[in-house]
Amino acid sequence: MRIMGLDFGTVTVGVAVSDPLGLTAQGIETIRYVEHKKNVLFDRLGELIEQYAVQSIVVGLPKDLIGTETERAAASKSFAKSLRRKFHLPVDLWDERLTTMAAERILIAADVSRSKRKKVIDMEAAVLILQSYLDKKRMEKKRDE
Template sequence: MSDEQEDAGTATDFPTEGRLLGIDYGTKRVGLAVTDWEQSMAVPLSTIQRSHERTETREYRTAVDDYSIKGLVLGLPVHISGNESGKSQEARRYGNWLADITGLPVTYWDERFTSAIAEEHLLAAGLTSKKRKQRIDKLAAQIMLQSFLDAKDREKEPGEY
């Protein structure tokens, strides 16, 4: 793929040190997680309520500045088969928008089952439905981001593993 054809999601030139921001994309809410400087551990950060573009832009720029973020890892919703869907294309458009507003490289990572895993953890913790809803997106972002950190080959596209 030539440089002109690459969208924000290629892993070439993606930072291997410095904090990364993990993003669990959703149409109503977006979960955020952040790594340590060494990119060995992810922790949940916050949830952004999807509203106005200006508000979201401000929230992302604040997170990027406050945590000295070097790159963005966006969860890509793919089918169980690994094939992309309409939601995958929405997420890629969102990733391109994030690259534009932050000036940071974006890569995409398979987010299959992260919300289900997060829900299982929250249920096991005995949280109420309201508390689970408040935490699920940022926990799903953490699970997706930790999966990225633990991967031996981060350069593969979702569905290629």
């Protein structure tokens, strides 16, 4: 079962998908969109959902360091609700604390230039969101067995 991970931002959405077994997350792309033209965003997500046979979606939920939802969390919740309605798939919200900073560190360590980092940081954050979600689900499954 493939799961899609999304890092929802004000002008970009980072996209990652799991492998068919739900073990690893791979970055797919960063989608740029304009707030009043979200249909372009949803059209592209629909194409990716079909292409990768996605069966559920995980959207990053912004929280501060102590776990309180940030101002941006309401937008992520609204986006998740729109995804459920549009694609009729289960959508989970997942704590995305520090994923963008971690993504930046990974890209710097890989010696990715600043201009290239700007283009892929949201996709890398989506990978981290999805991978932490997959790891947690795998741990819960092992515990329950």
